[in-house]
Amino acid sequence: QVKSREVEALMNKHLPKRTTAILHDLGRTGDQLDLTVYAVGGFVRDLLLDIQNMDIDVTVDGDGILFAETFAAQFGCRVKSHQKFGTAVIVFPDGFKIDVASTRLEYYVSPGALPTVERSSLKMDLYRRDFTVNTLAIALNGESFGRLIDYFGAYRDLQSRVIRVLHNLSFVEDPTRVFRAIRFEQRLNFKIAKHTEDLIKNAVKMEFLEKLGGRRLLSELVQILREKEPLKGIGRMASLGLLRFIHPSIELTPAMQGALDETRYVVSWFDLLYLERPYERWSVYFLTLCEGLSEEQFLGTCTRLAVAEHYKERLVEMRKEGERLIAALERKVAGSEKVENSEIYFTLRGLPVEVLLYHMAKSRSAEVKRCISLYFTKLDGMHPQIRGEDLKELGVAPGPLYRELLDLVLSARLNGKAASREDEIRLVREVLGGV
Numbered sequence: 565q566v567k568s569r570e571v572e573a574l575m576n577k578h579l580p581k582r583t584t585a586i587l588h589d590l591g592r593t594g595d596q597l598d599l600t601v602y603a604v605g606g607f608v609r610d611l612l613l614d615i616q617n618m619d620i621d622v623t624v625d626g627d628g629i630l631f632a633e634t635f636a637a638q639f640g641c642r643v644k645s646h647q648k649f650g651t652a653v654i655v656f657p658d659g660f661k662i663d664v665a666s667t668r669l670e671y672y673v674s675p676g677a678l679p680t681v682e683r684s685s686l687k688m689d690l691y692r693r694d695f696t697v698n699t700l701a702i703a704l705n706g707e708s709f710g711r712l713i714d715y716f717g718a719y720r721d722l723q724s725r726v727i728r729v730l731h732n733l734s735f736v737e738d739p740t741r742v743f744r745a746i747r748f749e750q751r752l753n754f755k756i757a758k759h760t761e762d763l764i765k766n767a768v769k770m771e772f773l774e775k776l777g778g779r780r781l782l783s784e785l786v787q788i789l790r791e792k793e794p795l796k797g798i799g800r801m802a803s804l805g806l807l808r809f810i811h812p813s814i815e816l817t818p819a820m821q822g823a824l825d826e827t828r829y830v831v832s833w834f835d836l837l838y839l840e841r842p843y844e845r846w847s848v849y850f851l852t853l854c855e856g857l858s859e860e861q862f863l864g865t866c867t868r869l870a871v872a873e874h875y876k877e878r879l880v881e882m883r884k885e886g887e888r889l890i891a892a893l894e895r896k897v898a899g900s901e902k903v904e905n906s907e908i909y910f911t912l913r914g915l916p917v918e919v920l921l922y923h924m925a926k927s928r929s930a931e932v933k934r935c936i937s938l939y940f941t942k943l944d945g946m947h948p949q950i951r952g953e954d955l956k957e958l959g960v961a962p963g964p965l966y967r968e969l970l971d972l973v974l975s976a977r978l979n980g981k982a983a984s985r986e987d988e989i990r991l992v993r994e995v996l997g998g999v
């Protein structure tokens with residue numbers, strides 16, 4: 565069994581000083597109110613595994629909202645509370661947040677067992693959770709600070725690196741746990757216990773997952789695809805027969821595996837460029853998984869999964885537009901004529917990063933891959949040196965011609981035909997002279 569001292573040592577070693585101080589402060593507020601306070605769940609799991617996790621979840625044996633409000637008043641924080649659930653979020657002035665929950669005090673074994681009520685209610689609270697590894701708690705109150713509470717053999721499972729449910733109905737109660745099991749297994753490099761895996765297979769066979777709404781399914785899928793190594797999670801989803809919940813025709817064939825490997829390669833390459841172009845990494849994998857779907861099927865899938873309306877429109881439209889533009893580029897590079905940089909730029913410029921990366925992975929033409937790569941690494945950041953004001957000085961009346969002239973100048977620049985501001989001005993003069 566882990567000693568309080570050892571937990572404190574882990575805290576001192578792995579947590580920022582301020583976090584440990586906050587944990588002590590939480591315990592002190594608990595002492596003042598005579599409430600028992602625990603850090604619980606993923607935070608404790610990750611602390612023991614030496615993984616950085618700043619999401620502190622606190623459970624209070626009693627009125628969690630009163631606790632949060634008292635703490636906030638003492639430390640200059642704000643509180644957002646949900647009376648209905650007995651939960652609150654403590655928000656520090658710098659935005660740091662702590663989630664506070666209340667254990668259900670109505671849980672009494674018998675009046676005679678009153679002293680054990682608080683312990684029991686924490687136990688009940690933890691028993692409702694998904695996997696043993698998420699059921700650890702650390703006491704935060706003064707004397708007992710750092711005491712590890714392990715009702716369900718979580719520490720043993722952490723050590724043997726096993727994902728295990730607490731009871732047989734876990735996946736029936738909440739089918740999203742099937743995906744959570746996969747996510748934790750892959751992320752932590754654990755193994756889903758044999759019996760737990762059988763329960764998953766059973767839940768799939770008994771069609772419990774059909775009850776899951778599209779929105780929840782998408783949320784779980786997105787989380788798997790956002791993990792560092794999404795391919796492992798996809799592989800596990802495939803072996804458990806879960807890919808069909810995205811679309812019945814999706815299978816992990818050797819061709820799909822190849823496409824996913826290539827996607828991973830392209831995504832890693834892109835991330836290493838450290839370009840300041842935010843994008844949704846999960847969508848690139850999602851597009852690859854859906855590459856065999858027709859436009860209609862893809863739209864249907866996005867609708868069923870409740871992809872946010874504006875994002876869905878963009879994804880569906882751009883996927884289609886991307887097919888068209890990339891096919892045109894493929895035809896062009898296959899022909900003998902040289903493709904100018906400006907052509908690459910103006911072809912690709914309207915497409916989102918997600919769609920470009922998807923096509924970079926998908927295209928069989930090395931030359932098309934090179935074009936997209938060049939677009940990201942060089943072309944996309946290029947601008948004309950002259951601006952609207954320069955055109956005004958040259959006597960051009962403001963209007964649509966501005967855009968055309970600036971694009972023209974940009975083309976010259978992209979193709980290496982205008983290296984300086986003077987070159988650009990000369991070019992504009994030439995064009996205007998010829999008008």
Ligand code: CTP
Binds near residue numbers: 699
């Ligand atoms: N939980 C659960 N069943 C779910 C979702 C969550 O039992 N379907 C429980 C888990 O035990 C988890 C806690 O609620 O520890 C908080 O959920 P969440 O923040 O999603 O889990 P973390 O373990 O913090 O996961 P992550 O590290 O991915 O944030």
